[in-house]
Amino acid sequence: MNAITNLSPNLSRRGFLGISGVFVLGACVPGCAPTPQAKLATGTLTPNLFLTLTPDGTVRVLSHRSEMGQGIRTALAQIVADELDADWSRVQVDQADGDRKYGDQNTDGSRSILLNYDRLRSAGATARLMLRQAAANHWQVPLAEVAAQNHEVIHAKSDRRLGYGDLAGEAALLPVPEQAPLKESAEHRYIGNKAVHVDAADIAHGKGTFGADLTLPNMATAVVVRCPWLGGGVKNIANQPTDVPGLIGIEVLDPSPSAGPVFAPLGGAAVIAEDTYTAMRVARDLQIEWTESANHAFDSGVLSASLRQALEQPGTPVPNSEKGDVDAAFAAGGTELSATYETPFLAHAPMEPPVAVANVTAEGCTVNAPLQDPQSARGLIASWLGYAAEEGEKVTVTPTLLGGAFGRKSKPDFALEAVELSKRLKRPVRVQWLREDDIRHDYFHAASAQRHRAIISDRGHPAAWLQRTAFPSITTVFAAAANAPAEWELEMGFSNLPYAVENQRMESAGIRPGVRVGWLRSVCNIFHAFSANVFADEMAAAAGRDAIEHRLEILPAGGKLTVPGMQPPEGHELDVDRLRHVIERVRALSEWDRPRAEGVGLGFAVHHSFRSYVATVLEASVAEGRPKVANAYVVLDCGTYVNADTCVAQMEGAVVFGLSLALHGNIGMKEGAVVQSNFHDYPMLRMSEAPATTVELVPAQGRLPAGVGEPGVPPVAPALVNALYAATGARYRALPIKV
Amino acid sequence: MAIKLNVNGREVEADVAPDTPLLWVLRDHLGLTGTKYGCGGGYCGACTVHLGGAAVRSCQLPVSGVASSAIDTIESLAERHPELVDTWVQNNVAQCGYCQAGQLMSAAALLDGNASPTDADIDAAMSGNICRCGTYVRIRASIHAAAERRAEGGSA
Numbered sequence: 008m009n010a011i012t013n014l015s016p017n018l019s020r021r022g023f024l025g026i027s028g029v030f031v032l033g034a035c036v037p038g039c040a041p042t043p044q045a046k047l048a049t050g051t052l053t054p055n056l057f058l059t060l061t062p063d064g065t066v067r068v069l070s071h072r073s074e075m076g077q078g079i080r081t082a083l084a085q086i087v088a089d090e091l092d093a094d095w096s097r098v099q100v101d102q103a104d105g106d107r108k109y110g111d112q113n114t115d116g117s118r119s120i121l122l123n124y125d126r127l128r129s130a131g132a133t134a135r136l137m138l139r140q141a142a143a144n145h146w147q148v149p150l151a152e153v154a155a156q157n158h159e160v161i162h163a164k165s166d167r168r169l170g171y172g173d174l175a176g177e178a179a180l181l182p183v184p185e186q187a188p189l190k191e192s193a194e195h196r197y198i199g200n201k202a203v204h205v206d207a208a209d210i211a212h213g214k215g216t217f218g219a220d221l222t223l224p225n226m227a228t229a230v231v232v233r234c235p236w237l238g239g240g241v242k243n244i245a246n247q248p249t250d251v252p253g254l255i256g257i258e259v260l261d262p263s264p265s266a267g268p269v270f271a272p273l274g275g276a277a278v279i280a281e282d283t284y285t286a287m288r289v290a291r292d293l294q295i296e297w298t299e300s301a302n303h304a305f306d307s308g309v310l311s312a313s314l315r316q317a318l319e320q321p322g323t324p325v326p327n328s329e330k331g332d333v334d335a336a337f338a339a340g341g342t343e344l345s346a347t348y349e350t351p352f353l354a355h356a357p358m359e360p361p362v363a364v365a366n367v368t369a370e371g372c373t374v375n376a377p378l379q380d381p382q383s384a385r386g387l388i389a390s391w392l393g394y395a396a397e398e399g400e401k402v403t404v405t406p407t408l409l410g411g412a413f414g415r416k417s418k419p420d421f422a423l424e425a426v427e428l429s430k431r432l433k434r435p436v437r438v439q440w441l442r443e444d445d446i447r448h449d450y451f452h453a454a455s456a457q458r459h460r461a462i463i464s465d466r467g468h469p470a471a472w473l474q475r476t477a478f479p480s481i482t483t484v485f486a487a488a489a490n491a492p493a494e495w496e497l498e499m500g501f502s503n504l505p506y507a508v509e510n511q512r513m514e515s516a517g518i519r520p521g522v523r524v525g526w527l528r529s530v531c532n533i534f535h536a537f538s539a540n541v542f543a544d545e546m547a548a549a550a551g552r553d554a555i556e557h558r559l560e561i562l563p564a565g566g567k568l569t570v571p572g573m574q575p576p577e578g579h580e581l582d583v584d585r586l587r588h589v590i591e592r593v594r595a596l597s598e599w600d601r602p603r604a605e606g607v608g609l610g611f612a613v614h615h616s617f618r619s620y621v622a623t624v625l626e627a628s629v630a631e632g633r634p635k636v637a638n639a640y641v642v643l644d645c646g647t648y649v650n651a652d653t654c655v656a657q658m659e660g661a662v663v664f665g666l667s668l669a670l671h672g673n674i675g676m677k678e679g680a681v682v683q684s685n686f687h688d689y690p691m692l693r694m695s696e697a698p699a700t701t702v703e704l705v706p707a708q709g710r711l712p713a714g715v716g717e718p719g720v721p722p723v724a725p726a727l728v729n730a731l732y733a734a735t736g737a738r739y740r741a742l743p744i745k746v
Numbered sequence: 747m748a749i750k751l752n753v754n755g756r757e758v759e760a761d762v763a764p765d766t767p768l769l770w771v772l773r774d775h776l777g778l779t780g781t782k783y784g785c786g787g788g789y790c791g792a793c794t795v796h797l798g799g800a801a802v803r804s805c806q807l808p809v810s811g812v813a814s815s816a817i818d819t820i821e822s823l824a825e826r827h828p829e830l831v832d833t834w835v836q837n838n839v840a841q842c843g844y845c846q847a848g849q850l851m852s853a854a855a856l857l858d859g860n861a862s863p864t865d866a867d868i869d870a871a872m873s874g875n876i877c878r879c880g881t882y883v884r885i886r887a888s889i890h891a892a893a894e895r896r897a898e899g900g901s902a
């Protein structure tokens with residue numbers, strides 16, 4: 008028996024505490040001594056890596072994924088809190104360091120929920136079960152009679168209740184159950200609903216900590232001047248300044264070979280100062296002579312011409328992609344349609360340029376930086392510092408908030424620069440990339456070209472379809488000999504083209520670029536969705552058909568699609584019914600059949616990527632010689648989703664991101680050097696160009712969770728090209744669109 | 747060189763070269779890191795603060811040119827514009843958040859001069875602020891909503 012029931016069966020734990028404040032003392036009538044079993048142990052419950060419940064009732068959820076605006080810190084906490092039946096206002100989120108014990112931490116590929124949904128649900132459910140068990144033991148009632156509800160465990164029969172914080176210590180004494188019952192999805196109250204982001208208030212008060220916001224005692228700031236062409240290093244600095252107040256010194260960093268070690272710094276002259284502006288000013292005026300490298304001759308225009316040329320010859324067929332007999336079908340003739348599409352290099356340009364703080368001491372190294380994968384960065388830093396494998400724990404890598412990333416910050420070259428400089432200077436060093444550094448020395452989204460060729464029926468249906476793609480593969484960064492597109496790059500909208508075609512072949516070609524390439528939000532889906540969606544629109548137009556009607560006709564009837572090339576994970580096979588559904592929904596949402604004003608066109612595109620389905624309609628016109636997008640309609644089916652509002656926000660953001668690349672995005676290289684340097688010549692979409700955006704989420708229906716951060720991007724550019732065609736009759740087959 | 751400034755209603759002093767942009771004085775010397783560096787060229791608006799009540803790009807403003815004008819930064823915005831800041835939070839405007847201090851400062855300056863801005867007013871006032879995450883539609887909606895809340899005279 009316990010003190011509460013003895014004294015006052017009807018007094019709730021909360022009410023009781025409210026009166027007495029101190030459980031043991033306040034619970035006893037004079038002369039009564041609490042019996043050991045009567046007292047709830049005080050303590051902290053930590054049933055797994057991701058959840059801590061402290062005696063004051065605070066639930067701390069550990070986010071092992073990095074926050075870059077996709078709302079992951081909030082979503083992970085929602086999952087845990089829901090299964091825990093926690094009071095949301097008592098949930099806090101901590102950020103995990105990079106550590107193998109968490110499993111995959113590579114916040115990339117729109118996979119955080121997909122990978123962690125089940126394990127975080129069971130993290131919360133396990134704690135809930137333990138709290139119920141602790142309460143049942145305490146009250147000496149069967150487990151089945153106690154229920155968890157909003158941060159309390161309740162025994163309805165006797166009208167008793169205990170708060171989670173009060174139960175934490177007792178629950179912590181219990182063995183952690185191997186399995187705990189999960190809620191039915193109908194019981195979820197956080198999962199599937201809106202939550203205000205856990206960092207929203209900090210950000211709106213200027214308090215969020217981004218990469219550059221952390222100051223360590225005695226920290227110096229470095230700005231690095233890098234060689235305009237990849238692989239060049241400092242040969243000579245003509246003007247070594249010495250008497251600048253605040254200047255600490257200049258350190259030469261050696262260039263890394265053009266491929267490997269993976270994500271090594273580019274090298275250059277690091278100007279180190281007591282403050283950022285001094286470093287910037289000295290860096291700006293340095294006159295540096297650079298060593299040569301073969302990349303000095305690189306020209307993006309020449310590369311694009313080579314890509315176009317590659318499309319004229321047979322490429323490497325995607326294994327098993329040949330259906331029917333394409334060559335015979337073309338030889339037999341009919342209405343032939345062919346088109347070539349081109350897209351340029353792009354820079355990520357996250358709003359926060361790369362920045363990192365490192366502190367290397369005799370004991371080890373700490374890094375605080377906006378990193379998408381603190382775990383792999385930790386390993387790279389350890390090997391950079393020459394630590395033996397067993398010394399890995401001497402490195403601590405803690406992600407700050409990421410001021411945007413889009414794939415850029417999964418490459419920790421900027422953190423390695425800070426590590427190297429801190430090691431040399433024996434003091435904490437912050438490396439601050441300037442916007443110019445960011446635009447010129449990115450891991451660029453690859454330029455590409457596609458050629459589509461088809462024989463179409465009078466209804467615009469493809470009887471034969473040959474598609475070729477050519478682009479520099481991301482694998483060129485990892486291996487000096489790599490050249491061909493990887494199957495995972497082709498799986499991004501090329502080898503899994505969903506249309507029903509009797510005679511079909513898919514071929515690819517690669518090329519080595521003279522710059523670093525890397526994944527950018529939705530990666531190869533950008534150009535594959537672009538070319539395939541515009542070409543499909545061209546088929547419909549050639550036959551005078553409605554674009555959506557036509558698209559629904561050329562899709563298979565339904566069911567799971569068998570695709571050549573790389574296979575999707577089990578349970579994530581391309582589902583034609585879901586593809587059809589988002590098309591039908593966007594047709595309704597956009598009022599596709601409602602006539603628009605003269606000169607206004609609707610354009611449609613649909614794409615499956617990151618296991619999600621997105622259909623987009625844009626309403627566009629040309630005003631004063633420029634494309635103007637008034638409205639965007641997006642339907643997203645991402646299976647089970649966590650924060651509904653975040654899903655909508657990601658689609659809104661994807662429209663803007665997609666329009667930026669469709670209308671403005673263009674990085675060019677001449678003599679190895681990037682031509683653009685800042686937002687004046689690498690513009691972003693602005694408020695005045697942003698369309699009103701309407702988003703619809705397809706209900707979860709118990710489906711597996713899928714990607715949200717990236718899949719909204721691919722349909723945007725082709726939807727715009729198709730809308731401009733509808734508005735003006737002009738077909739733009741190259742990005743960015745120049746009307 | 748020691749320069750006296752009036753920041754968020756307080757007298758402060760910084761020992762900096764006179765050509766140092768206000769942005770870096772705030773961030774590196776006064777510890778006010780809410781104001782962000784985005785481009786250093788006046789293109790992005792991440793560094794927007796109020797100088798004598800007007801929205802300015804602090805990366806373009808040598809500290810010597812500030813004189814005694816009042817400087818207000820994101821750190822004090824909630825005191826003057828509680829509805830705006832709260833609307834921003836409740837509407838999940840921020841994605842990564844890096845541009846948002848600048849967005850909020852531009853929005854506040856707009857509302858200070860125009861209690862109920864139209865979409866065209868918002869376009870004009872906000873187009874100097876880039877948001878790479880693409881939060882424009884929420885910024886627009888939240889400026890309208892905050893203007894209404896302010897007009898109703900409370901945090902309803």
Ligand code: FES
Pocket residue numbers: 782783784785786787788789790791792793794803804805806
């Ligand atoms: S940092 Fe000042 S306008 Fe971009």
Ligand code: FES
Pocket residue numbers: 076358410411840841842843844845846876877878879880881
């Ligand atoms: S919220 Fe990320 S740049 Fe605006």
